[in-house]
Amino acid sequence: MAKIAFIGLGNMGAPMASNLLKAGHELVVFDLVPEARQKLADAGAFAADSAAEAVENATVVISMLQTGKQVRDLYIGSGQVLTSASAGTLLIDCSTIAAEDARAVAQAALALDLPFLDAPVSGGVAGATAATLTFIVGGEAEPLETARPILESMGRSVLHAGGHGAGQLGKMCNNMLLGVLMIGTCEALNLAVAHGLDPAVVSEIMKSSSGNNWVLQVYNPFPGVMANAPAARGYEGGFLGDLMAKDLMLAMNAALASGTSTPLGSMARSLYTMHCANGNGGRDFSSIILFLQGGRLD
Amino acid sequence: MAKIAFIGLGNMGAPMASNLLKAGHELVVFDLVPEARQKLADAGAFAADSAAEAVENATVVISMLQTGKQVRDLYIGSGQVLTSASAGTLLIDCSTIAAEDARAVAQAALALDLPFLDAPVSGGVAGATAATLTFIVGGEAEPLETARPILESMGRSVLHAGGHGAGQLGKMCNNMLLGVLMIGTCEALNLAVAHGLDPAVVSEIMKSSSGNNWVLQVYNPFPGVMANAPAARGYEGGFLGDLMAKDLMLAMNAALASGTSTPLGSMARSLYTMHCANGNGGRDFSSIILFLQGGRLD
């Protein structure tokens, strides 16, 4: 079992760290919020007073933060992780950030002989809790093989996307596509229902035809069609609109930087931005169906 | 075995009629093109000299035409099918047309005690040849059950979408969604490749994540990823861009008529219209990936 430092104990980080404990790993944790540290300490982790202290004797460091700036600060800046970790320590950042931020940290880490992986996840809080996350990983193959059993304590699948930053790119491409699948599926369902078709019937038809996609399979946005989908509980919980808007923003930044045309991705980004600005960022992203209908979520 | 009149022996109709013959049905055929009639006659069908003659003694009539106007003409207008068919004859139109055209013919047929089904197909020429089509059917349940074994001689699945016109609506909703899935998948692949990722690797990642959809499963548009997809043979054959543009046009007409917002469907329609106007309507619809890249198909 590895000696792991885990930094960032928010909605995602806390259950991920718990699953590492359950798997028997020795865990040192840090978060800027003392209560978050205490919760993990109560569960058996050692709570450090700083990120630097947390990583000092670790063989693996895992971080789960919100923004690229936070990640840069943690590793390169005031967090002092790079200068506090012993040579050879494996660094794994699970945050969803821009690929260029991931690459900048990777370069700085490699210069100090610290292998680094960008390993953003999909699966949300539910997946983090149930240890069914998917990790999309960028970096070298060798450290990835070292990381694999540890990541598998927190998730179901570990996919290698390519070199440094490729994990971030792979995730943002997937999530841009997901945003398009969701809106496209909503449009098709709204059109069918507007012409008197039953949303459950047309969902089945499209699922068994060429319109088949993940949204129809496990996340039908039309209320009443799928018992366990967020649509069945007023779009509470699930994958928040704000997070979809963030992922689309990252994807659009990457599209601008590379001169890639993304007409549907751009439209998805504008629609989610409007939907969230209208006060719906805290609801599941499938609530966009009501926005397309002109409906309100009060 | 039924006595079937089959009218419209084009790229789709001819193999469909052949499969009815193979299944042992007695077949009378008609097409405006004598050579098309002769081909089926050579295979064992009886070739009639007019649509009216073809349907006279049939218990089932199946039509496969190009436009709503042709279908109206065949049944209500100069084709005289409604006035030539005996009461009780089951009429099945497999053309892809506007729902209102299907409903107009259905109403006229019902007034003469002729049960009518709109039963557009998906699966293309390949599906028509291999008898693996999907039929999306609108109309009453009882005639549908009569039709089912006959349709199953030509296809793999028969889906009941609802009342008259619902088959057309179901198909156009599905195909509008398919257009969106295709373009969205192209954008995600182009973005990934522009940042140095391997298209096959990122395809696998999205297929095993929430970006999973029919296009990634069986129709990858990126050359070199999937051996049997149209992308592997220069986008020859397959489901033509012109047909996708037609289906999107039908879907947009339905969206306008019902006041449904379809931002991504509208965009897909504009993009396919431009792509086809650029001389690519005779290529597989996955060739839109080159249009998005700015590339040309010369």
Added chain:
Amino acid sequence: MAKIAFIGLGNMGAPMASNLLKAGHELVVFDLVPEARQKLADAGAFAADSAAEAVENATVVISMLQTGKQVRDLYIGSGQVLTSASAGTLLIDCSTIAAEDARAVAQAALALDLPFLDAPVSGGVAGATAATLTFIVGGEAEPLETARPILESMGRSVLHAGGHGAGQLGKMCNNMLLGVLMIGTCEALNLAVAHGLDPAVVSEIMKSSSGNNWVLQVYNPFPGVMANAPAARGYEGGFLGDLMAKDLMLAMNAALASGTSTPLGSMARSLYTMHCANGNGGRDFSSIILFLQGGRLD
């Protein structure tokens, strides 16, 4: 002065008819609503009991209705205008409808030696009241010259767009462009303000640069920039969102019929449809700026 029959005395028709009276024309009016007829009778018009009666002795017939179906019914159907009018009577329809509806009525009229013009207007209720409307006219040049002085009693300019239906086409092209100008201007203002610029300053800059357009000149959508714009009075009155949505729907139908690519026009139509479905169809169309901001109009 001409003897004019005026049919359709709604928000637009009533002030238009009043202006004809003021100009000294002899006026017979009809509307399905008795109160609407009475109002014009009080002002000096003769109120007929049916459209047919109204047109019997007229030398010019003017109609102002809501939909293409109403116009067809009036002229060809139960309204019996074509069969009640004397040969040579000049027919002018000022409704905004599909070009094919206008052409169908024109054809039926010409077969009876009745010259017909499609002459939709822009300028709204304010323009109708102040006799400052713009007429965009389709039809032959000769009847247009006969009509010109009469139209100039109700408006400021009379523009000849082409043959039958061209008036409708010209208007819907203009209004599709207007919808795009409005949304584009809103986006530019929102972007500038989000980065701390003064909306009045950036409006002036764009007005004196290549961003100059009608919206910036007379209809600035940002509250506080222009004293007389609908934005200054909570988007009350003006050109209603519902009417813009209708015009965009007509334009999209024309685009589908001709296979024209209109990516921005399509997007404008989807955005206005959502905005109106959200309960804002009764507000001025410049209120779309709040929709883009995510704001609500309660």
Added chain:
Amino acid sequence: MAKIAFIGLGNMGAPMASNLLKAGHELVVFDLVPEARQKLADAGAFAADSAAEAVENATVVISMLQTGKQVRDLYIGSGQVLTSASAGTLLIDCSTIAAEDARAVAQAALALDLPFLDAPVSGGVAGATAATLTFIVGGEAEPLETARPILESMGRSVLHAGGHGAGQLGKMCNNMLLGVLMIGTCEALNLAVAHGLDPAVVSEIMKSSSGNNWVLQVYNPFPGVMANAPAARGYEGGFLGDLMAKDLMLAMNAALASGTSTPLGSMARSLYTMHCANGNGGRDFSSIILFLQGGRLD
């Protein structure tokens, strides 16, 4: 007359510098390309061997470069302008770059008591040659008044957009709107022509109605309508598609950074990116009309 250092003598910079000479200013010039320096020297300027040397004794520095990175390098980095200029020297950057790049240079300059203005231009090579440019300026009012007569030697109008970076923001908002005006106007013209209207007639109608905008006034994209527009000469010269794509990219970056919804601006950016990727970046930006028609520019 001021002693001016002018750095960056490309397509835009060279004629701008020439106009300063013509206005009687003393000019020191620098460009990385020796031939570009020589040309201005032949016209009466003094050619320096480095940017640092050029600015040493100047009271005003004007730069005209391509990218934000080049501007940062010139002022803060290896170009050593900030450290070579005497205190009080007025710095004016006319490049079109991101507002944050402009602000970064401004901050560094102010720290050394060097007033800085961001002053991007519109008007293109033709405007630079004819001294009819528009300057959209960000920075303090006092240095702007010092700069005004100098800028007026090169252009017709000088507009103050706000504080540091506001010039860049103002220009990118204007040009995003221009991109939307152009595409929207193309769509309206294509739709009218597809239905048989004369493009010149419908242009006049929209120009005298609410569709009026800069594109219809001076830059009609339809061939044959306007004698002096790029459309009349095969879209040669004018404002290049690549530059519009660059400006839209800058605007989209600003929209992402501020969470502003820009559905039409995003679409314009995708369409121009595709058009340019198709080999048309070196043509005037009004050539997008052919892209929308599906036509090719060979």
